[in-house]
Amino acid sequence: MLSALALAVAAMIAIIALRYLLASGLFALATARVKPGLYAGLNPQIRKEIGWSLASAAIYGLPAGIIAWGWDNRGWTLIYSDIAAYPLWYWPLSILLFLFAHDTWFYWTHRLMHRPKWFRIAHAVHHASRPPTAWAAMSFHPIEALTGAIVLPLLVFIIPIHIAALGAVAGVMTVMGVTNHMGWEIFPRWFVHSRVGNWVITASHHQRHHDEYRCNYGLYFRFWDRLCKTDKGLAARYQAEHAAQPR
Numbered sequence: 476m477l478s479a480l481a482l483a484v485a486a487m488i489a490i491i492a493l494r495y496l497l498a499s500g501l502f503a504l505a506t507a508r509v510k511p512g513l514y515a516g517l518n519p520q521i522r523k524e525i526g527w528s529l530a531s532a533a534i535y536g537l538p539a540g541i542i543a544w545g546w547d548n549r550g551w552t553l554i555y556s557d558i559a560a561y562p563l564w565y566w567p568l569s570i571l572l573f574l575f576a577h578d579t580w581f582y583w584t585h586r587l588m589h590r591p592k593w594f595r596i597a598h599a600v601h602h603a604s605r606p607p608t609a610w611a612a613m614s615f616h617p618i619e620a621l622t623g624a625i626v627l628p629l630l631v632f633i634i635p636i637h638i639a640a641l642g643a644v645a646g647v648m649t650v651m652g653v654t655n656h657m658g659w660e661i662f663p664r665w666f667v668h669s670r671v672g673n674w675v676i677t678a679s680h681h682q683r684h685h686d687e688y689r690c691n692y693g694l695y696f697r698f699w700d701r702l703c704k705t706d707k708g709l710a711a712r713y714q715a716e717h718a719a720q721p722r
């Protein structure tokens with residue numbers, strides 16, 4: 476039993492580390508093509524980003540591995556594999572519920588980590604990326620990594636979710652984590668300024684958090700930032716970039 480658990484944890488660490496390397500590697504390659512020279516001179520920083528991110532992958536893999544082991548052997552979570560177990564409309568709704576719950580947790584723990592004492596201990600590592608790159612997606616101090624690592628493994632005990640929907644949540648988490656840090660806006664101007672785009676966090680929004688620290692704390696949505704008046708809108712250089720783009 477214990478060896479199966481150890482195997483599940485080791486497998487999840489490997490999967491999360493590979494997922495990080497592939498996603499960040501892919502978008503770093505895209506960056507080199509779309510914005511050549513954007514990461515010029517940042518190699519020492521990128522090496523640190525990769526180191527912290529791989530350490531975070533190990534931390535994320537521990538609770539994820541326990542869940543994978545438990546789901547396989549005991550059926551103790553609310554993860555389901557029979558798509559007919561819930562109405563079909565629940566499938567996309569469960570993804571939104573997971574993202575919103577994750578976003579809520581992230582917003583409030585993130586604000587806490589911007590208190591000076593906690594910032595020094597747990598969050599300065601993430602902000603050491605100036606400017607962040609595609610490799611900074613999981614560049615967290617182990618304490619911050621732990622706060623992120625427990626979210627999905629706890630939610631699967633509270634909100635029922637189909638296994639593929641959970642995969643979709645992990646996919647969104649991965650892609651947004653990378654693209655929000657890579658230093659340029661991948662989403663088209665019409666989307667960023669659309670009614671939906673106005674509530675979604677992309678690079679234009681998160682970059683401003685890295686530029687100014689005390690605003691734009693959210694992860695996926697601007698709901699909490701708007702509600703708590705911490706939303707300052709998009710980073711200035713993206714506004715200029717957008718203005719220069721044809722509509």
Ligand SMILES: [Zn+2]
Pocket residue numbers: 601607656681685
């Ligand atoms: Zn960030």
Ligand SMILES: [Zn+2]
Pocket residue numbers: 585589598602684
């Ligand atoms: Zn921060």
